[in-house]
Amino acid sequence: MAAIKVHGNLISTATNRVLSTLYEKELEFEFVLVDTRGGEHKKEPFLSLHPFGQIPAFEDGDLKRFESRAVDKYIAYKYADKGTQLICQDSKKMAVILVWMETKAQPWDPAASKLAWEAGNKAIAWHGYRHNNCGGK
Numbered sequence: 001m002a003a004i005k006v007h008g009n010l011i012s013t014a015t016n017r018v019l020s021t022l023y024e025k026e027l028e029f030e031f032v033l034v035d036t037r038g039g040e041h042k043k044e045p046f047l048s049l050h051p052f053g054q055i056p057a058f059e060d061g062d063l064k065r066f067e068s069r070a071v072d073k074y075i076a077y078k079y080a081d082k083g084t085q086l087i088c089q090d091s092k093k094m095a096v097i098l099v100w101m102e103t104k105a106q107p108w109d110p111a112a113s114k115l116a117w118e119a120g121n122k123a124i125a126w127h128g129y130r131h132n133n134c135g136g137k
Contacts, residue, residue: 004029007049008056009036013116014068015056021072026083069101 004022006029008015022029034040034055042053049057050066057064058071060078065071076086088094 002028002030003061005032005059006030006056007032007034007046007058009034011116012036012055013113014054016116017068018056018058018071018075021075021086024084024086025075025079027075027079 004027006015006018006022008018008031010016010033019031034046034057036055040046041050041055046057047053049059049064052066054066056068056071057066058074059065060074065074080087088097
């Protein structure tokens with residue numbers, strides 16, 4: 001069992017953001033699927049990991065965190081010596097990187113979420129709807 005756990009759902013762009021960072025850092029982790037359709041993220045024990053009831057939630061040993069961008073930064077700093085280098089020691093270069101990270105975070109997330117829905121999740125949801133409501137066709 002890995003010390004790092006990510007609780008989320010693969011249809012979540014925020015969950016995929018954290019998973020991408022873990023893969024870039026070449027870290028072993030356990031993925032814990034959260035049944036968002038069943039409302040698992042709005043109940044205990046999940047709420048003890050993420051008090052707002054959103055995904056993902058992150059554990060690294062006894063550290064428990066949420067908010068995907070904060071988790072990404074934590075991973076980048078804690079595991080700086082692993083995998084792809086996501087931070088640099090030059091403070092001026094790092095300042096430029098952080099500006100672009102914040103710039104990217106603000107206006108693009110709603111558009112990226114809509115794109116992810118249209119590109120894949122919509123088809124998955126429609127298939128489930130048809131299967132459950134149209135005689136399994």
